[in-house]
Amino acid sequence: MEQDVAGRLVVIGAGQAAFALAAKLRALKDERPITLIGSEDVAPYQRPPLSKKYLLGEMSFERLTFRTDDWYGEHGVELKLATSSRKSTARRRPSACRTLDARL
Numbered sequence: 001m002e003q004d005v006a007g008r009l010v011v012i013g014a015g016q017a018a019f020a021l022a023a024k025l026r027a028l029k030d031e032r033p034i035t036l037i038g039s040e041d042v043a044p045y046q047r048p049p050l051s052k053k054y055l056l057g058e059m060s061f062e063r064l065t066f067r068t069d070d071w072y073g074e075h076g077v078e079l080k081l082a083t084s085s086r087k088s089t090a091r092r093r094p095s096a097c098r099t100l101d102a103r104l
């Protein structure tokens with residue numbers, strides 16, 4: 001399945017870099033719709049504490065996330081989690097995006 005995503009910024013990978021891009025664009029008042037496609041089933045989170053405070057049980061997973069789930073909806077940033085994107089599709093036809101499980 002392929003969906004036309006013209007006018008929407010689609011970012012493959014919902015990690016720290018993707019979150020930073022979305023947050024920066026919103027801080028700059030860029031209002032175009034954004035979709036972050038991430039293969040993991042959780043919103044973007046910090047990885048460095050995973051091998052430090054989180055591993056030691058000194059930090060909850062909720063504190064690893066950059067923003068609450070509400071922030072994404074309130075800022076027009078759609079999260080497509082547990083979804084893998086085929087990167088090659090975007091290169092062939094920039095206005096279309098295809099995911100392996102056909103959810104976008």
Ligand SMILES: Cc1cc2nc3c(=O)[nH]c(=O)nc-3n(C[C@H](O)[C@H](O)[C@H](O)COP(=O)(O)OP(=O)(O)OC[C@H]3O[C@@H](n4cnc5c(N)ncnc54)[C@H](O)[C@@H]3O)c2cc1C
Binds near residue numbers: 013046
């Ligand atoms: C345990 C640990 C400790 C670390 N400690 C430090 C530290 O102390 N200092 C430091 O500077 N850095 C540290 N790092 C590295 C730092 O976390 C990374 O540099 C940073 O997370 C990179 O962010 P990113 O968004 O580029 O990539 P990532 O955080 O890797 O995020 C990319 C995301 O995209 C997803 N993805 C990839 N391809 C697709 C696809 N085709 N479709 C859908 N989703 C996709 C991945 O599943 C992942 O969720 C650590 C990393 C780990 C794992």
